[in-house]
Amino acid sequence: MKLNIHDTFTKELPADAVLENARRQVFEACFSFVKPTIPKNPVLIHAIKEVASLLGISEKDSQSEDFLNVFSGKKIYENTKPFAMCYGGHQFGNWAGQLGDGRAINLFELNYNNQHFALQLKGSGATPYSRTADGLAVLRSSIREHLCSEAMFYLGVSTTRSLSLILSGDDVVRDMLYDGHPAYEKGAIVCRVSESFIRFGNFEILASRQDTKNLKLLADYTIRHFYSEIKSTEKERYVELLKCVAERTLKMIIDWQRVGFVHGVMNTDNMSIIGNTIDYGPYGWLENYDPTWTPNTTDSQHKRYQFGQQGNIALWNLYKLANAIYPLVEDAKAFEEILQAFPKQYNEAYQIMMMQKLGLENEQENDFQLIEELESTLQLVETDMPIFFRNLANFSTNFSVDENFKCIQSAFYLDDYLNGNIYTQWKIWIEKYVNRLRLETQNEANKKASMNEINPKYVLRNYMAQLAIEDANEGNYNLIDELYELLKKPYEEQPENEKWFAKRPDWARHKAGCSMLSCSS
Ligand code: AMP
Ligand code: MG
Numbered sequence: 001m002k003l004n005i006h007d008t009f010t011k012e013l014p015a016d017a018v019l020e021n022a023r024r025q026v027f028e029a030c031f032s033f034v035k036p037t038i039p040k041n042p043v044l045i046h047a048i049k050e051v052a053s054l055l056g057i058s059e060k061d062s063q064s065e066d067f068l069n070v071f072s073g074k075k076i077y078e079n080t081k082p083f084a085m086c087y088g089g090h091q092f093g094n095w096a097g098q099l100g101d102g103r104a105i106n107l108f109e110l111n112y113n114n115q116h117f118a119l120q121l122k123g124s125g126a127t128p129y130s131r132t133a134d135g136l137a138v139l140r141s142s143i144r145e146h147l148c149s150e151a152m153f154y155l156g157v158s159t160t161r162s163l164s165l166i167l168s169g170d171d172v173v174r175d176m177l178y179d180g181h182p183a184y185e186k187g188a189i190v191c192r193v194s195e196s197f198i199r200f201g202n203f204e205i206l207a208s209r210q211d212t213k214n215l216k217l218l219a220d221y222t223i224r225h226f227y228s229e230i231k232s233t234e235k236e237r238y239v240e241l242l243k244c245v246a247e248r249t250l251k252m253i254i255d256w257q258r259v260g261f262v263h264g265v266m267n268t269d270n271m272s273i274i275g276n277t278i279d280y281g282p283y284g285w286l287e288n289y290d291p292t293w294t295p296n297t298t299d300s301q302h303k304r305y306q307f308g309q310q311g312n313i314a315l316w317n318l319y320k321l322a323n324a325i326y327p328l329v330e331d332a333k334a335f336e337e338i339l340q341a342f343p344k345q346y347n348e349a350y351q352i353m354m355m356q357k358l359g360l361e362n363e364q365e366n367d368f369q370l371i372e373e374l375e376s377t378l379q380l381v382e383t384d385m386p387i388f389f390r391n392l393a394n395f396s397t398n399f400s401v402d403e404n405f406k407c408i409q410s411a412f413y414l415d416d417y418l419n420g421n422i423y424t425q426w427k428i429w430i431e432k433y434v435n436r437l438r439l440e441t442q443n444e445a446n447k448k449a450s451m452n453e454i455n456p457k458y459v460l461r462n463y464m465a466q467l468a469i470e471d472a473n474e475g476n477y478n479l480i481d482e483l484y485e486l487l488k489k490p491y492e493e494q495p496e497n498e499k500w501f502a503k504r505p506d507w508a509r510h511k512a513g514c515s516m517l518s519c520s521s
Helices: 049-054 065-072 139-155 200-208 212-226 236-259 307-328 332-357 367-377 385-392 401-411 420-437 444-452 462-473 478-487 495-500
Strands: 031-033 043-047 083-085 088-091 094-098 104-112 115-122 161-174 183-194
Touching (some): 049 161, 065 161, 065 183, 094 200, 139 161, 139 236, 139 462, 139 478, 236 307, 236 332, 307 332, 367 420, 385 401, 401 420, 462 478
Antiparallel strands (some): 083 104
């Protein structure tokens, strides 16, 4: 396996002078060199050949001993020096100080086909940033990260990707239900791939220590490598940086809302500086349309990171980023303008996205109201978001209200919809929507096709990942590949896979792993 190594982070940014792999505070540095822990008995479960080919790794190479060794952390690729990044973060609204790559180890960066990638192992042992934890990851959370990052990519959402899922052969102790019953689980390692793994928190930690020198180095590095559109060499380039990060973040969140993805832990250390979805932990997919839903049990009291708040939280996080890079600019007004413009930009982008979900092309006066009314009607009884929007494309202006209603009937979880009042409210909305469709100029076949391009038929429902996890714990990995193949074409009709276009089964309603997860997931 020959890779075109091209490291930039460790070459251009300051390293921690201490080489000992002991948990500690790391000052005046962006990272610490650290070697992955050698796994006991690594076994490849799943390699993604499309990601491998982006990196110049052939399918044959991805099945080789060399691949297994390098991406399990057993062997360090020649002339590379793995490292963990130093970052801080605001967790659930509070400054948490130094966090850093506690269970991630960056291997190297490479160039291939004029593209640049950084590769990182998740779950390959302790680093100086592991604090009180072990630096390891369990198979269940690794399967969730591996499948979801690829599913998001094929949905068209900006995300880190996953090259491989490898069993480490080591046991990891976890108290999965937080009920005082820790148990051994299988350990696993995912190799993540992204242009960059820098987070808002990388800037925050330097700012919190008044390390303006390195803060500037990191900001310049970020602009140089990931924001080539920023041309200015003056201080205003940092204002432009905030503006560009805000734009990318906004786009990412709008896509989350479009597909019904709830990140679950939008702490500033989980916000990518290049606008990638990063750190798939206790994330979840909205099944019944409930904007207050969060999959994260750690957040169940305040629901800070609920579905309907993700836009606001992104802005909150951007304020923290702005505060962090402020010392480089000292122009509060310029920053405020960017941040104050965000809500309006977000609302506009949200409305355009929702109009597309509804198949509406030319904006009309009452469209905003129509969308708002839909959002409240969707909450009258449990209604499955993916099924609802997918089947909405089958509406026709030639159908009666009852006939159109039948198109979406399978999206309701309970039979209550036939209770008079709720049905009446649906009829009112359907009538308004169909009248609105009559103002469209595109024909119905085109409308349906364009709706189906953005309303996914297949998403990684929480119970689907759970089924793959249960099989994998028994040593059967077929479902991982089956789901991966399914989720590669989320917008296409796949008649042979119709069973996955179904509401969450009843058994999954309260089962651990199927709806609620904790941060340790
Ligand atoms: P997360 O909630 O996964 O984004 O993690 C927050 C912080 O805790 C990051 O600094 C992680 O590196 C660290 N962390 C999470 N899990 C572990 C673990 N098992 N071992 C060491 N550090 C961890
Ligand atoms: Mg994290």
